[in-house]
Amino acid sequence: MTQNILLAPKAGFCMGVSLALKKLDKAILDNPNCKIYTLGPIIHNPQVLKQYEQKGVKIGDDKTHFQPGDIVLIRAHGIPFGLEQNLKQKQIKIIDATCPKVKKAQLLIQEQSKKRVLLLYGEKNHPEVKGLLSYAQNQIILFESLQELLNLQLNSNLEYVLAAQTTQDQNEFYQIQDYLKRQNISFIALNTICNATEERQKEAIELAKKVDFMIVVGGKISGNTRRLAKVVSKYAPYLHIETSLELDLNELSKYSTIGITAGASTPQEIIDEVILKLKK
Structure with missing residues (x-):
C-alpha cells in the first residue's frame, strides 16, 4: 500500500x-x-x-x-x-x-549570429527549434546532445554562438560549454534555457532522490516532459504517463513513497486525477 x-x-x-x-x-x-x-x-x-x-x-x-x-x-x-x-x-x-522566453531566444539568436556560427542544442524535429533556426543570420550547426557534439568537427578559427532550445537540460548545457572551452573554441553562450524549465528539473531530481518511485505526467510528444523523465531516471525507477488510466495500482502498491512531477503542458486536472487514483 x-x-x-x-x-x-x-x-x-x-x-x-x-x-x-x-x-x-x-x-x-x-x-x-x-x-x-x-x-x-x-x-x-x-x-x-x-x-x-x-x-x-x-x-x-x-x-x-x-x-x-x-x-x-x-x-x-x-x-x-x-x-x-x-x-x-x-x-x-x-x-x-x-x-516570451522563446521570443527572447529568437531575438538573441538573430542579433548574436550575425558574425558568428550558430551552435544550437536542441531537438531536430521540434517546432520551437525550427523557429529558432530561422532567426540565424549565419551558418548553423544543430546537435541534440553532448555526445553528438563530440563527433562534430569544429573550426577553432571561427567564432561561435551557443544557444539552446528553451526546454533543454541545463546541466548538459553547462557540460557542453565546458567541452568547448577545453577544445579552445571561441564562443559566447546565450542564456536561452527557461528558468522555469531549470527549476522544474531541479525539483524533479531532488524529489526523485527522496522517493522509491517517480511518476512523470504529460504528453508523450512533449519535449520538456520527456526530459523530466530523463533526468529523474538517473535517480529512481519511473513511469511516464499521459493520464491516470495508465497507472497499474497493483504494481505501484509495493512502493512506500511515490513522487509526482509533470510537464509544462500538463493540465492541473490530469495531475489531480493521478493523485486521486493513487490515494484510492
Missing part, C-alpha cells in the same frame, strides 16, 4: 503555456462566428488538444489556405520567421501566443 505521495511544487502549466491558452480562450469567446486556427498544436498535450477540437479550433500549418477573416494563433513554441512574415501579408487576424 502506498504510504506517501509527494508532488513537485512546479508540476503543470508554465507561464508560457498559460498565456497561450488564455489568448486562445479569449479568441474563442470574442469571435464566435470566426474560424480559429492554431499553427500546429498549441501545446504538446493530446487531452488539451481534444478539448479545443471540440470547441471548433482547427490545427493549421504552412500549407493551409486561410480565408480572409480567419483567426490564426501562433502557438507557444513560436513559428519560423519567414512563415510569420507570409502570414502578415494575408487578410487574416494573427494572434501571437509565442512564449
